[in-house]
Amino acid sequence: MIAGDVSAVTMKAMEFLSVGSPLQLVERPMPLPEAQEILLEVLACGVCRTDLHIIDGDIKDVLPIVPGHEVIGRVIAKGDQVNRFAIGDRVGVPWLGSSCGRCDYCCHRHENLCDEPVFVGFSVDGGYASHCIADADYCFAIPSTIDDVHAAPLLCAGLIGYRAFSMCGDAMRIGFYGFGASAHIIAQIATGLGCKIAAFTRPGDNAAQCFAREVGCVWAGGSDMLPPFELDAAIIFAPAGELVPQALAAVRKGGTVVCAGIHMSDIPSFPYELLWGERQIRSVANLTRADGESFFTAIAAIPVQTHIEVFPLHQANKALERLRAGSITGAAVLVP
Ligand SMILES: [Zn+2]
Ligand SMILES: [Zn+2]
Numbered sequence: 001m002i003a004g005d006v007s008a009v010t011m012k013a014m015e016f017l018s019v020g021s022p023l024q025l026v027e028r029p030m031p032l033p034e035a036q037e038i039l040l041e042v043l044a045c046g047v048c049r050t051d052l053h054i055i056d057g058d059i060k061d062v063l064p065i066v067p068g069h070e071v072i073g074r075v076i077a078k079g080d081q082v083n084r085f086a087i088g089d090r091v092g093v094p095w096l097g098s099s100c101g102r103c104d105y106c107c108h109r110h111e112n113l114c115d116e117p118v119f120v121g122f123s124v125d126g127g128y129a130s131h132c133i134a135d136a137d138y139c140f141a142i143p144s145t146i147d148d149v150h151a152a153p154l155l156c157a158g159l160i161g162y163r164a165f166s167m168c169g170d171a172m173r174i175g176f177y178g179f180g181a182s183a184h185i186i187a188q189i190a191t192g193l194g195c196k197i198a199a200f201t202r203p204g205d206n207a208a209q210c211f212a213r214e215v216g217c218v219w220a221g222g223s224d225m226l227p228p229f230e231l232d233a234a235i236i237f238a239p240a241g242e243l244v245p246q247a248l249a250a251v252r253k254g255g256t257v258v259c260a261g262i263h264m265s266d267i268p269s270f271p272y273e274l275l276w277g278e279r280q281i282r283s284v285a286n287l288t289r290a291d292g293e294s295f296f297t298a299i300a301a302i303p304v305q306t307h308i309e310v311f312p313l314h315q316a317n318k319a320l321e322r323l324r325a326g327s328i329t330g331a332a333v334l335v336p
Pocket of ligand 2: 100102111
């Protein structure tokens with residue numbers, strides 16, 4: 001192991017123990033990196049809707065777990081086989097913590113679909129902590145132009161949102177259903193590329209609709225409305241299955257409806273007529289490292305301003321409840 005300043009012998013973390021109970025602040029021994037790993041001092045960690053699905057038990061893996069998969073950290077120690085980063089470098093840790101490298105998906109660079117994936121803050125401890133361990137091969141260098149707290153939401157809301165956006169192909173008129181962390185980042189990139197974005201929020205959520213217009217959407221309204229123009233594609237960011245037939249009804253023939261979330265409530269049955277005309281519905285699962293590279297290239301050309309609300313680490317439960325209530329404009333970010 002190559003170590004920088006690892007003077008602390010313990011670390012702090014917000015730990016998730018069981019469904020229905022709040023995260024607990026715990027102190028643990030400082031972990032040491034294995035050969036391929038880096039030890040990070042966490043500088044900021046975004047709060048993602050997936051974290052709510054984890055603590056609600058909608059998706060299940062090991063417990064106890066430290067959530068957090070939008071991590072910005074500084075490398076303070078690294079394993080012998082890590083060549084990519086130096087001590088002191090600032091890196092980002094995304095949702096896909098590592099993949100097997102052997103399965104058919106991994107062999108074809110579809111590691112987002114790996115049969116034995118490792119997810120940060122879900123199958124291994126994440127960034128709701130003062131320190132965390134990450135597999136160096138799955139981390140990203142973070143452009144120096146973006147500060148820690150504004151960079152954190154890029155690691156999932158930005159990156160997986162960008163993958164969903166790329167599934168829209170050459171669509172120029174796109175509907176965004178649900179306007180939170182992910183949508184507000186992708187709206188800026190999409191409008192920068194000349195797309196017209198229609199934003200759909202909970203009916204009557206005027207604040208979210210104003211926010212959508214502020215970040216470049218040409219129209220914003222309730223999800224029960226039809227947009228003033230036909231959509232080439234739609235991305236559903238909200239975890240609400242009833243939005244699928246609504247989006248299909250707004251999309252033109254040949255258009256695609258992309259479901260961007262890891263969890264969604266059941267999709268109600270709908271008349272085949274809504275799908276007819278070669279419309280498609282597809283999901284987006286996780287991210288590949290290539291997605292990350294193209295995302296960071298895109299935001300170098302089209303600067304993105306993330307809107308954030310910062311909470312101290314020990315207030316993670318408060319940040320999660322605010323997110324659940326829909327009262328966060330943009331993204332919530334924890335700072336140790
Ligand atoms: Zn996420
Ligand atoms: Zn694999």
